[in-house]
Amino acid sequence: MGSHDEITSDKQVLGLVGRAFKAEKVGLLIALLVMIIVFSVLTQNKFLSASNIIDIFIASSMVGLVTIGETYLLIALQVDLSAGSVAGFSGVLVTLLLSWGLSMWVSIPVVIVVGGIIGFLNSLMVNKLKLEPFIATLASMSVFRGLAYIICGGKSVFVMNNTFLTMGVGRIFGIPIPVIIFLVMFLIFGIVLARTRFGRSVYMIGGNATAARLAGINAQTVKAKLYIMTAAFAALGGIILAARMSSGQPDASVGLEFDAVTAAVLGGVAFSGGIGTLGGALIGLIIMQGFNNGLMILNVQSFWQTVAKGLLLVAALSFDYVRNLKRKAKT
Amino acid sequence: MGSHDEITSDKQVLGLVGRAFKAEKVGLLIALLVMIIVFSVLTQNKFLSASNIIDIFIASSMVGLVTIGETYLLIALQVDLSAGSVAGFSGVLVTLLLSWGLSMWVSIPVVIVVGGIIGFLNSLMVNKLKLEPFIATLASMSVFRGLAYIICGGKSVFVMNNTFLTMGVGRIFGIPIPVIIFLVMFLIFGIVLARTRFGRSVYMIGGNATAARLAGINAQTVKAKLYIMTAAFAALGGIILAARMSSGQPDASVGLEFDAVTAAVLGGVAFSGGIGTLGGALIGLIIMQGFNNGLMILNVQSFWQTVAKGLLLVAALSFDYVRNLKRKAKT
């Protein structure tokens, strides 16, 4: 037992630096650091300029919202592939409502509620029709992308409402509002995941569904909440994007869900369920967006950017290689 | 005991009509039938004309090859998201080689081998770096799409080689060569999956990898073979497409893997591994492509086509709903 105690206390020492800095995430932090250093050198420090850091966070803000949802879902052994379509649909819907003269204080809540309803439909397919999440949400990905085009007749919708646009481009203390929204959400939902009963039940469902069921945790209710939450976040993201673009576009945010899932997985969330934290997902997200941004600053040719992004994924995840080596020995 | 024997003999009667017609697939066959009837009526029998059936099979031929790979992979609890990129890359590569004057008898094998190597790289990421298949192949999806553009400078490559083009447009006994290739492959690999030791080990790995490993099945070798096989099929598909179109296009076959996975899942292959047959996947594929084709004949508006495709997925899979209800009652 002695040896075991030592390990634990080691972890506790590390734990002082905060949950995000746990031994398990050292690989991730090293990856982040390497990326920052490499790009800073290559871009002659432009990469670390205040305005560029803000750019990275703006670029992260929308994917970030969906990343919260996908992280929860992946931990509970679910996934939502419809997030990008829901975001696109919501962006069009909100601008349509605004163009019909509705106030933004009505339009925004309505669209978020509609998002929630879409999430609820997703959860019905998973809970009641017992469809695999991958397939159920692939179906709604298709349906809501189609509807996004249909409600606007395939033409993007223009917004003039200045208060609404502020939501996308305004700043508070120099920080863009989308960034504030996304960071606040990360904080709140990070705490919910790590420190509440609801958060624990998400881990339980993903870690051992039978055990959770036997303990009286209603997995269906929890899943329904997660799908609703993710779709609502996607809707919010779509709204914010529409505000940033001052228009709602039916083809916006294609593939958003893959970026979100990639960020989460980069951040240590596993497809096998039950593992991961929102702090990790945030680091994963920053690595991903920072990398995209760095390549852009360096003006790497777009084809090579595509290649580089794939390689980044492999490289960043391989920082955990050493840890995996140990795990391998034990299968 | 008695009642069970009856069930078994029932199954054997059905079994006469072949594995694809097992009781479990009744829902699927009903779905197929319903689709055929509905479209036949709506299109005044054009749907069932010989030339249209051939069209459906031509459209299925490329997805079909990749569906074989994805079916094997899903059963073994793996997935390959890079298939579409590999197909695009291979189509460009083969046309490039031909345009440099290489014979098609050299070019085709070379490209299929290159495909196999890509598959091997995928398997290395999964086996050695222990990356999740979803993420590992998402990475190579990105890398090889980028390379597809890079090797041709973003420009489609034209082919004039007539023997090569025959592979795409030639017919034998009135059946297009791509269709023959794809059906023969389905047959061969269907038998391999159902009847051989290798096929069995695929199922067992998907059912419980640890148990399979302790029973001496080298899961890593099997997985490597599956990734190699899938990528080689994708390459073959890309080559055939290039031959059909008489050009290699770097942006071809985006999303091919999702179509293939959808077909497999429609056909009863489960994401949870260990379940499914290639016969089922074939039915799933025909349902999917038949549906696309029917909507096209009816010239349904494109946005509604997108919506309809999503709904088809849900509807077709819900044919199994009754079965699921039963299963649910048991758990």
Added chain:
Amino acid sequence: AQNQSKGGNAAPKKTPKVAFICKDLSQQWFIGTSNAMKKAVEARGGKFFALDCAMSPDKYMTNLDNVISQKVDVLIVCPPDQKLSQATVQRCQAAGIKVMADDDGLIDANGHHIAPALELDAYKVGQSQGDWLGNYVIAHKSDAEPASTALLVLTVPTVSSIVPRSQGAIDEFKKKVPDFPASKIIQSPYDGTSDKAFNVAAATITAHPEIKTWLVVAPNDEGAQGATRALEQAGKDKQATVVGLGAYLAKDEFKKPYSAFKAAAYLNESEDGTIAGNAAMDWIQKGLVPYAKYKKPGSKFGVYPFGAEMVDRSNYKQIMGADAN
């Protein structure tokens, strides 16, 4: 680098920076234009870089943030959607960056240009396709049997810049061949790839077994090529006429002894890029607002009308020059 700014400010300036945010740098056309821009800008001592949006409005916004942070002198944009115009102009004005449009203009809600533009008028390009096809039909009497002749218009409804191409083709064709029955004009959606165009064309041919003579217009060469292969597959290519756009695949079809793919609207990518690159450098170095001489009365900005030229088997070599190889 020589500075000839009109204000007489002779103080040496830093290297001028020109950025191009392009809606899709994986398209051959844009690769060509951006390469030509780069050449033109660098030839005059500027620094040029291109950013890709992969058709995504989100990436466009991210790219916009990025070039603003990098403080470029002139920004050339080809937005994935024209509804992004106002956001673009406002952001650039706020940051003091000169912005001009390439291929798709930057317009406000009323369709007025809010920045100088070289405009590849999609509708006009479509018109030239329709015009060619109309002339062809008249010359060859292809519509002699109206009951068995139809026009298939492949289109990509999800891409806003493609829709007017198809519309232009239809409108102009109708003008040329006024007797052509409207019921025989079939619009079918595809996704821009040959593979899908093939499937759509094949299904359309199945849906209309009575049609013997097919006329096809596609908004890109891939679509035209896919339709051509479908016609060949159905054995209906000998009487068919397919018109593409871009000519990058058409030129090779022309080299075959026969192909139903008979013409394409050719767009000169390097000319487009060269004009835009030079205009941007003129703006920085000479203070000349681009395309001012094309300014129409009442409008604030000039729009350079960049058009297409139809090429076919007979003339593609001379019109396309090196591009024909």
Added chain:
Amino acid sequence: MTLNSSVEFKGITKTFPGVKALDGVSFLARGGEVLALVGENGAGKSTLLKVLNGDYQQDSGLYLIDGAERHFKTPQEAIAAGVSVIYQERQVVPYLNVAENIFMEEIPVMRSGLIDVKQLNARAQKVIDEFKLPIRPTTKVKDLSVAYQQMVEIMKAYRRSPKIIAFDEPTASLSESEISTLFEVIERLKASGIIILYVSHRMKEIFQISDQVVILKDGKYVTQLPTRSITEQEIVKLMVGRELGDIFNGLSRNEEIGEVVLRVSGLTNDYIHDIGFELKAGEILGFAGLVGAGRTETMRAIFGADRVNSGQIFFGGKQKRVEAPEDAIACGLALCPEDRKDQGIVGGRSIADNISLAILKKLSKMGFLDKPKERSLAEDAVRELRIRTPSVDKKVGELSGGNQQKVILARWLAANPKVLLLDEPTKGIDVGSKSEIYQLICDLAKRGIGIILVSSELVEVLGLCDRIIVMSQGRITGELKRKEANEEKVLELAMAGM
């Protein structure tokens, strides 16, 4: 104290496709008593507990708690009504810690809604202390050994302060010390008037802990008797339907021990140190020790399932590199793993598929499987090991725990290796079948196969093995010949160095 509390089953019937798992089962259990539920594998014991837990719904019949009819539709309702059932299959959440697992559905929160970590850990520590276990509330459950994971489950059920608590083979992976702690707890629960249902195949325990015995056979109720009034032989006869003599004396043993087939020396990794021994052809070598002694890790290391830091392995006198199970199998080795659920069964596949898993090569010609042969092989195994199933096509996941174990065993007996490593092979197997399995093991030895038997059931090791190696804390602490071995000596060595 509610000494008059009771749970009564009346005519409970439950059918699965092809099997009548329960057929009109009726009996009554009272508070303040331990009622042992015994019966062969597949008799319906676990099913009955799942019905009581609201996890399965009976087809007909009813149950009354304290005289009132109840019907739980979900385990949640059962928990709320004070019913706590510990399943035969471990149900822990691996990546959560001990405290979170113990308090799963009742994690304490502060007024802010946040988890009260301090209180959670303190309360968990209290429960752990009651069970006198050396584990911490904050350790992730995946880092615990199987035995401690099982204890976590028991603690989870216990801390709900239930009115009824049911244990389904709780001791299958526990060692003597944990078992005695468990029994102390059960005695305490009993004294406070709680109703205790206890399922086990270990006769010794039944006599040690129970007051009443209910016997099930083929899903039917056979009888209920006070434990005092019955003998072990009588129970076994009622269960199995025939007399069983002394299992071990009746065995026909192998007398010809041959050459050394396996030699291990200096084997060391993170869990074991300097393991060295020899195994001869036809010999049955026992490995004894407390839980966590490192026996499982030793077997896995030899088999190539775990990394080895140093040491050598010789097969038939030749040193072999064993880096993966395939290497070991190629040398003629087979390992029947301890963890049935995670490492043994492929639950979604049929019995036939599972039994043939390790001999696919032998069953195939040019890569094609000989399915009729596979089937007849599986049918033989089902008969020989008395696996209760309607057909060999049934999914293994739907079998009772003991029958699953028999399937795993059948897989390895069919493998016909030169050296067979059996890690807790009879875990959860009923007394009737055990004697047959022991005879099978002896028969294999007669064929010249070298067998290692790792078992926590001392009687089994003492009764079956020619030689016994005892381990403690990852080291071999001694070796005993069959003649000289007895329980005291083994235990003494097992405790050595602690």
